[in-house]
Amino acid sequence: MRKYAMLAVSLALVISLLAACSSGGGNSAPSATGGAAEESKSSGEKLPVRFLLPGNEPEDLAVVVEAINKKMADDGLNLVYQPIYLAWDVWDQRSNLMLTTGEEFELIAIMHDAKGPQLLAGNGGIIPIDDLLDKYGPDLKKSMPDWIWDSVKIGGQTISVPNFWADTAFSDGMVTMRSDLLAATGMQPPKSPEELLEAAAKIQEIWPDDNKNVYVKMLSEPAYYLHPTYETYPFTVVENMIYVDQEGNVKSWLETEEFKKDVTFMRQLYERKLVHPDILTVPGEVINQEEIAGRYLFRQGDVGLSEDVKARFPDAENKVYYLTDSPKFRSYAIRNSNGVSSTTKHPEAAIQFLNWVYAKQENFDLVTYGIKDVHWKETGDNLKDTLKKNQNGGASYELANWLLGHVEMNRYPTNYDKDRLERRTTISDDTLNSITIGFNFDPTNVAAEYANTVAEMKTSVEPLRFGVVSYEQAFDKVLANMKAAGLDKVVAEYEKQFKEWLASR
Incomplete structure (x- = not known):
């Protein structure tokens, strides 16, 4: 058993290396x-x-x-x-x-x-x-x-x-955007993915800099801000590859309608030039510096503006927006x-x-x-x-x-x-926790497949997730690559462990 574990270690790290070569009260503590x-x-x-x-x-x-x-x-x-x-x-x-x-x-x-x-x-x-x-x-x-x-x-x-x-209870369904620029477009706060896309496009048009090459800040995680707009919400996405609903049903995230909706929206952003054209290759430090400078159309999560940005643009103001009024859900801890x-x-x-x-x-x-x-x-x-x-x-x-x-x-x-x-x-203290909180997957039994799928995700899934290629163009090949890497075995092992964990509670 030790021999196979060590083989898995070496394989996982080699794959990772190859992939890398190609983000008063309350102040007290005990x-x-x-x-x-x-x-x-x-x-x-x-x-x-x-x-x-x-x-x-x-x-x-x-x-x-x-x-x-x-x-x-x-x-x-x-x-x-x-x-x-x-x-x-x-x-x-x-x-x-x-x-x-x-x-x-x-x-x-x-x-x-x-x-x-x-x-x-x-x-x-x-x-x-x-x-x-x-x-x-x-x-x-x-x-x-x-x-x-x-x-x-x-x-x-x-x-x-x-x-x-x-x-993270405050994060699901949330996007941050310049409220002063949104007001300048004449639009109301977005209440749907379509309205969010239109708001981003109009903010880009009136961006208060000569350099209007400003984009949506993309993250290597699911589009949590879209999920409350789906009829099947709440649900949890684990490591960008596994879907779990609140009934405990487990399946491949890539093969869900929800994933298709996510990447279709990202493709619309990319086609309208609201995503950096070189999003797959631009250095992370460049993206981070753009965020520090407040240069993004919107981004998932809750972020503020730096003192430097406020000094340059005194009227600048960030606000968070939710596309629905659904109750808070903590999909991860x-x-x-x-x-x-x-x-x-x-x-x-x-x-x-x-x-x-x-x-x-x-x-x-x-x-x-x-x-x-x-x-x-x-x-x-x-x-x-x-x-x-x-x-x-x-x-x-x-x-x-x-x-x-x-x-x-x-x-x-x-x-x-x-x-x-x-x-x-x-x-x-008034948030619904995901059924998965407290469970962590042990990939030991599928170590090689797990390492392969994580590496393949960066190569195959990331272009799809960032909208660089369309679902119709790329999905069949992406799914085939992920299954060849061992996706089905990883999902099956996750489901087995998760069901055992649920039964033991």
Whole structure:
């Protein structure tokens, strides 16, 4: 069994490499227990916490890292924080290479819509952490509700640390768009996919820049904002390949009418030049910079405008819109987490570090926003103002909430929209949870097929999902490729495990 598992590991990582070569109240946290600090202190050895992060390192990284390490030393932790930033365009290739060659590091940021924890755990890239949490992470465990921790378990084992930076209950059905520009078009808030498309086209026409090459921000995830408009809603899409309804029925997502509706809408966007013409090849960093600059027609989810954008366009305002008035539905628990690398000799260092971060607000603030009254100043509950900026007008130091955050500890600009602040710092208590929350698929029994389908999805499905090719032109070949990669076996294994999990509850 071990032999086949190792073969699956090698296959999964090789495929990934090839694919890569071709995103007052509420501010309190539990106090530190001291147990983790004592464990670290007693060893007398400073252990590195090498944290693999996507993107470019912030301008003031060195000075903040120095402050973090001093604070940890003052608190009795013999750890040395060493963040490692990998540019977006080499993230997959470099991180996979580090894992395959056994290069040592302790933590890796996981984007569930790209390469989720199931794949990393299945190919041996990250390790289960329950024993580590029990021994070194008491405050970390207490910082998040049980249902969030359940969302990162496979076969009863916790495989990563959830990044509970926002409650997804507010995300389903939501798009963000410039409300000032929507008003300038004379249109009312969109209440259907067709109206959303027309609004995007008209906003592009009146975009307040000479450069009107501005597009819809595309994400590598299902079009959740469209789903409440479908008669079969609510339903859940798992890893872009599996459909589960609230009755527990499981089938291939690609073979549903809902998927066809999604990609047909994306094709309409692409044909009307509302999607970047080179969406499949444009570097992720370019897309991210466009978003930071506020240059998108609309995007899924809840995002604000940077202080720099507000300075350039004082009347600019983002608002969220829902295409229907359906009740809130939490189709998934989280979309980001952090895994403990299998290549580290000291996995306890990773959990000790995260335990320290979440034990106190001041530790969290230092790691995510930098040195207080140098890089930022506190302006209220969950609020801050940036004091030190880089040459592009952004914060000279900041670690994005989606990389390391907490819904009740994150801070936002003082002028942040009050409604958005409430959504971002609140855990909803009147939301229907997906029937799948608490279940995580273990791909071990279909490791090769799972790795193949994930890789094939990027090659075959992504052009369809982004509207670059039409459903009629490409679907038959896409489906054939996905089935050849092992889609049917993955769906069948998922259904088997899911039904067993449901029966055991």
